[in-house]
Amino acid sequence: MIIPQTAGQRLRWTATDAWVLTVRTLTHWKRQPGMIVAGLIFPIVSVVLFGYVFGSAMAVPGGGDYREFLLPGMFGQTMVFGIATTMTAVLNDKSKGVSNRFRAMPMSRSGVVVGRSLADILNSTLELIVLIGCGLVVGWQWRGGFGDVLVAVVLLLWLRFAVVWLGIYIGLVLPSPEAGGLVWGLLFPVTMLASTFVAPTLMPGWLGAIAEWNPLSATVGAARYLFGNPGLTGDSWAAQHPVLLAVLWPAVLIAIFLPLSVRRYRRISG
Structure with a gap:
């Protein structure tokens, strides 16, 4: 096989291998629908x-139906659980020797982890629709x-895409x-210590401050705002700018864990 030399060739190589790995993962899920x-x-x-x-028995600050408050929180929590879902798939590939077979093949090292992330985001879209x-x-x-x-759906999937890279790295x-x-x-405590089920304004002061700055709270707050659901309260900067934080927090996570995941995979592939 001719090893790509130019940046364009390497990009096409990575994209091709990433798509092959994406299809492979989706095929596994299709054959095992019980996982979904x-x-x-x-x-x-x-x-x-x-x-x-x-x-x-649950109170919604400012009034409103609790189920309308709850559902955006559940959407966000399900996206964050993508950390464990992806982590488990990566660990299973390692334990079954699949990663070793990939290492023995002329495959793009970046394409392997990118393919995993693309498959997960497609599966996550289905989960969110359901x-x-x-x-x-x-x-x-x-x-x-x-x-x-x-926009709310895109922000929820943006969070999922970010935590997928954390799951890959772990x-x-x-x-x-x-x-x-x-x-x-x-x-469970990470997703509970957010605005998922209870508004941070109803928590003790120090606990509410932590919950308001939880990346999950930012996405959930942005979803509530965009869906027009109740529960948007609080005087902190984080509570007043959920949409901006819902864009920035995942971007920070991707900037950290995407290169770490690619570097880690390349290191174990040596």
């Missing part, structure tokens, strides 16, 4: 549990225009799938 269903069970159960069981449909069934609705709804660093269980455990 399992990923949707938790958010659907949470919507029913919090929306109907606890919803009557969750929005479930939200409409339980009484949630958006009150903004179609353009605002589209999967490349951890030694075994068993070690990944710790990450699943940490995701």
Whole structure:
């Protein structure tokens, strides 16, 4: 095989291999639809549990229906769980020797991790569509225009794309799938310590400040604003500029973990 020499050749090489890896991952999911269903069970159960069981006792700052407050939070939480989903897939490839086979092939090192991220974002789009449909069934609705709804969906997927790179990096660093269980455990407090289920203004002062600056809170707040849902309160800079932060936080995560993931993969591929 002729190794690409110019920047254009290397870019085409990376893009081609990334697409091949994307199709490979999507084919696996197509043959194992239970994986997708399992990923949707938790958010659907949470919507029913919090929306109907606890919803009557939950307060929304400024008034409004709690289910309309809750659903954007569930959309955001599901996107963040992409960390563990991607991490698990990367760890499984390592443990089964798939990564070793990739190393033995004339493949672009960047294309392998880029392909994983592209497959995940396509799967995430499907997840988000299903969750929005479930939200409409339980009484949630958006009150903004179609353009605002589209921007909200893009921001949710933008967050998912960012945390996918964090998941890839963690999967490349951890030694075994068993070690990944710790990450699943940490995701719950991280996603709870945000505006997912409760407005930060109802939390103790120091805890509310942490929750307001959580990247998840920024995306959830932006989604609530764009969907026209209740719960947008707070005097802090973070609470007043959720859309801007929903753009910046994922950009920072991508800027950090995309090059780290590519570098880590290249290092273990030596």
